[in-house]
Amino acid sequence: MTEGALHLDLTGLGRIYLATWPYLFAQIGHFLALLGLNLLLLGFGTAVGFLGIDVLMDSVGRAEPLSAMQAAVMLLPEAGYVGVEALSESARLEVLFRFLIVSAVILVTTTSAFTLLAMYKVWILQRVNQGLRVTMVRNAEDLSLRFHARMPAGDGIYRVFQDSAMVTAVIDHVVVQPVISIAMMVLQIAVATLFSPYFAVLMLLASVVVLALALVVTPRLRTWSQAARRANAELFTRVQETFQGIQAIKAYGFEDANLARFRDESTKALDTAFALRRDFAALKVVVSYLLALLLFATDYLATRFVLAEGAVFGASLLVLFGMSVTQWTVAVHQARRSRIGAFALHFEELVRVWCYAQDMAVGLGRAFWLLAQQPEVSDPAEPVPFPAVREGVRFHGVGFGYAADTPVLRGFNFAARPGEVTALVGASGTGKSTAMALLLRLFDPDEGSVAIDGVDLRSVLRADLREHVAIALQENVLFPTSIADNLRYASPGATDAEIREAAEVALAVEFIEALPDGFETVLGVGGALLSTGQKQRLSIARALVRGAPVLVLDEPTASLDAATERQVFANLRAWARGRVVIVITHRLSTIRTADRIAVLADGGVVESGTHDALMARGGRYRDLVAANERQRG
């Protein structure tokens, strides 16, 4: 299928990400709350970590006195702890004991808070994903049949599930996580600058190298990601088609060949998925090694500072974070290590997110492609109510084709009046079903108009129209629910009595009641367990349940035996009083009883009239009848 090449340059990416905005915006309050709480907790964690290293390493480890603030937090008196030359052994143990209790309380609180935050995030993201999936499905089902004819169902399903998940992932990975990561990285660089400006220079240098590296690898990742998704959608389609068309596959002993194709496609999908992950992993490994080297470089510098007993560059500001020292000590050395470590961790996270973003851009492109398909058939801005159907249905000069250069209908004029049964006949492939699809506005005509009581169908709501026009389809589509639910499909409010009445008209009651659970019998896929003739009668009954003023029967009785068909038709005629009934059929017996017959050929109606009038005229209709007769003779 054609999808138009995805443009994955920066503007293309930007456009895709912008498109996620409405879904994000719907939950903006939650997202801001999530972001705020996360930053708060992380900032708190950094401060507590500082305090901890200082107290443990310098006070407990090297007997240095506490700062007044540290003593206050641990509920210790200043005497003996603050401002003394060195802490006594018992004081050191007391500090250790209190410190461990305070930090345990803080840690239990923060891990609990983080757990709750994680749940909160999942909850928000699920809400977003739900909204998106439903929008995609709605859009896909509103799209005209012309679109569906070109798109394999498996591909659509893959898009809805796999690709829509990407929107939520984008919001998580491209918006929430990076904001946190970048904020934390900036904070770490700022703190590291307070230790020594050299650290900041090294960190910025490492950042430039890592970013350059990521940019170089990016196009490869995108290419692989696109290939992987395409291969997977193909595999999905294969599986879906197999279970759809299993009868044909079995009948032709195609199982083995089909399996071989499945295996090939599976291998292709796996290979592309592997290549994508391999490149991704390689980038991660290189980045984390570069960041380790950064850490080692600062290890060396910090050790030199301690050995030289140098002053800490921004000591006066560090005090704000609870550090009590002004000189390079082992505590400062280790505090510096934990900052650089945190910087590296957040940076690796950022690189991971960048790689995700490449993959997600591809997924999003596919998801939004489905969302961006404009329904060819749309509702009018100012709809008029559905007319009362007094004059009937009229096709006026209608032209229509599925593809631009092969018109199916050309200058098609046709009318059907209430209280009459109008038959539409013609060779197969002449456009009979297509004309009826236009009546239901599954498509709109390319030229001309379809009107009921002079009201152009394009000016009524689709839902309104479809409520008033009932159709029994040529292909019996039944859903795997109970018979009653199937009959009620088109008119959910129908009572049991109404359903039964419709089933009686369609001569379906007898076989339904012979089934184990009667009307509550649950059908298999596509109505399996029923014969085609039975399914046809259910389709007819379903159309009748609506009691719509316009009824279309598209080859409704092709699979019925002659006696049943006659009976169904007799019932229908009685039922159809005052309604427009249009029947598409090949059966002479059915045609003959119609009030009017329209013969379709070469995209237009070539003759119309009663059976007798058309026979007398000696045109195309008589040829059709003669062909039928010859066979019988």
Add this chain to the structure above:
Amino acid sequence: MDKRYHDRLDVRTALTGGDVIGLFGRALGYLWPERRLVAARAGLMVLIYGLGLPLPWFLKVLIDHGVMQQAIPVGGKGLLYPVFMNGFLDSAAGMDPLAVTVYALAILAVLFLFVGYSGNTLLEANLAEGADVATRSENKISAGASVAHGLVGFVDLCLAIRLSQRITHRVRGNLFSRLSRQPLTSLNLQRSGDAMFRVMHDAPSIAGISYALTLNPLAMVVSVGANLWVLTAVYGSVAPELVWIGFSAVGLTLVATSPLARWARRASQTSRASGSATTDELEEGFRNVAAVQSLGGTERQRDQFAAASRESFRQSLLLVWVANVVEWIAENVHLVFATAGFWVIFTGIVRGELTLGDTPVVLRMYSLLYETAMQFGRIWIDQQDNAAAARRVFFSMDHQVEPRAASRRPRELRWSEPLTLRFEGVGFHYPDGRRALEAVSFEARTGQTLAIVGPSGAGKTTLAEMTPKFLHPTEGRITLNGVDLAHLDTAALRRAVAYVFQEHQLLSDTVAANLRLAKADADIADMESACRLAGALDFVRAMPEGFGSRIGHGGGALSTGQKQRLSIARGLLRGAPILILDEPTAALDPETERALLESLSASRQHRLTIVIAHRLSTIERADRIVYLDQGRIVETGTHAELMARNGAYRRANS
């Protein structure tokens, strides 16, 4: 299982602990064919833990002998180091602090190049995923993680991903093959969304199980063993509490997490079932979009999908809850031990027995022990999710498939010889007990056309479907040249039968690919002549790319009559000695029908033809007519005989 997710075959889904063990045993079987990859990974794992062991000790060197400027005596006398550090200590003895720092950093840089800071975070290459089972399977298919970074970690990760993929590939291939070989009666009962879900989303779980139970525990044993050994060797005499704490951390983590397994399993099963219900809703809607639109069902279909999808999310949220609670418990257990560890180390420092450099060493070993025990405890819980999926996979694999033949060595038939098909007292009832056929007997030969007629619901299609063994008689037998069909090879039999379905079954592929389903090596000339016979040639030629044109799903822009004709052409192309046409002409206009019937009768002498029909025009030409009503044969004979008899047939056709 929950009735909400209606599945009609797979109904008993509760899993006991014993079932789970059985499932795991089976999952492990899939590891054996990949034993070389497994062995390679096991080897790498030892290398990773070996190289990872000295890492924290160099951090101790950096603190104690760099920053704290403690001199290294010859032979490392009086220092707490494991034996494998002796070489380094000897060579660094007497160096000044800055030189020791540079030396240790250089060694660290080399070690990192190979294994990174192994054990700290996992190296993985998962991509973004959604928040329910269906969207996570993509990462599961290519699941892989290495405890190391660096070059070794990279190689290890690549092997791990390949291993998962190979197992998944094998499992889903088998599953796909088994599913497509199930008898039609079972397939009709199941929903295709469910089958899809099993192949695409459940199958990847097998790989997860198979190494969660082998490589992961092995890695954990190696890691826990090595760390406890070092802990004991170095601190056993100075601070034995450190060792005890380490041992009990492993034990307590395991105990604290295990009771959650059952809970997790139940949540996961419901989550999967509701996921496949969502796929179903989606698929129904997409496949039947014409019906949905024309019946005004768009709103309802959307609401149903929205409800199914919301439920699916709700269920997976539950799963996430369980995982998070487990995580929370484990973190707090860890906290208890880390606090105890700090107490011991720092009291040791205050007493002068330990040094500040011991802090990163002990903390790293504790965190490795805890992480490992944590993963070990989670193996069982995580596997509950996989067990639920594995059960669904194995259920489908074990479900009865069509037998190739009743006996081990199927009987051979010479298909080129004239064939005689005989039904001998055949009866059939569906699994739900409904009777479709009773005591049906008749005979048909090559060169003949047999027509099956009767009111709809009489059992005509059931009868026809027995010939290629789509259905098997529940009473009586069917023979071909005297051989019971049950003893014939199913594939060979189906090669000899061309079956044209009442409801056309076309794949969304090209016209040629659909035709070649019947005969893989058919050339254009073959296809043209089959299409000409079926009256399909004109419209195929009018399609934009002729035989290369794609048909949309379910047949796309072709009319029903055209699809039916293609489907007939496909049956004819097969050139099989038995041709079964189920209502072939229902969707054809009289002209096309006449042409088709004439050409069929012109070439009938090499073929046994069975036709199900209502139209008199089709039936009249048959050599023999079987009139079926309510599963029984009411009358048989030629058209003239039956009309003369004045029975049910005559009544139906007058």
